[in-house]
Amino acid sequence: MIGRRRRDSGQAFPIYVVMVAGLLFLAVAFFAVGKASALRNGAQGAADAAALAAAQQAREDFEAPFLASLPESMLDLFLKAHAVNGCSAAYQLAEANQADVTSCLPIPGGDRDRIKVGVKGRKTVDSSVIPGSKSKIATAHATAVIEFRCSWKSVDLNDDSVQDVYFFTCKNGGMLEIRPSSPPPWSQVSKILFDVHLIDD
Incomplete structure (x- = not known):
């Protein structure tokens, strides 16, 4: 009886080893998947912040041409054709979020x-259980809108x-x-005239 129990115990030991190894593998795999998901979320957050920063900077850059269009009643022309930029702000926000702008x-x-x-992003998944993860970097994109959201009417007081x-x-x-002769500070009116928000694209 004693000898049989020892043989049974010896046969069960390799099974325990395989089970423990399997559980360790699953734990490492789950950790790698969680890390990949966290890096992906981080990249998306960086993309969102960069796109919003670029749109907000573009809105600030509208000040001079927007105000210059008012006296001669050229606001319609400004809204139809004007320069849009702000990418320098996107680079700064991406840098602050440990990411690099690719476009x-x-x-x-x-x-x-x-x-x-x-x-x-700047960090790789770098997992021994996921092939190719040592060079896998999270990427993301986001689109922000600068939307003029007002109607208007103008008055020529001097008929000139x-x-x-x-x-x-x-x-x-x-x-x-x-x-137009004495406009309010752009910081006070730009957020009312132009809305900035993210959109799905």
Whole structure:
């Protein structure tokens, strides 16, 4: 009886070893998958932040041409054709989030401009159980919109073909009065005139 029990115990030991090895492999694999998911989420967060920063910078850059278009009633022309940029801000935000910009594409669209940004992370999954993971880097992209969201009317007080005051009514319920001769600080009005947000693309 004693000898049989010893033989049974000896036969069971390799099974235990295989089970423990299998559990360790699964644990390492789950860790690698979790790390890959975290890196992917980090890259997406960096892309979102970079795209929003680029759109916000583009909105700030609208100040001079937007205000210059008002006296001669050329706001329609400005909204149809104007330069869109802001990629320098995208690079800065990606850097702050441990990522690198792989592409930054401003897409003019009249009163609804877009900036599409692609990024890649700086860390690899680097797992011994996932082939090719030592060079696998998370990538992501995001698109932000700069949208003009107001209607307006202008008034020529002196009947000299120069528009003296603009009244804006905006989708968020905001109302603005802008006199081209003494405009308010752009920081106070730009967020009412232009909305910046991410979109699925």
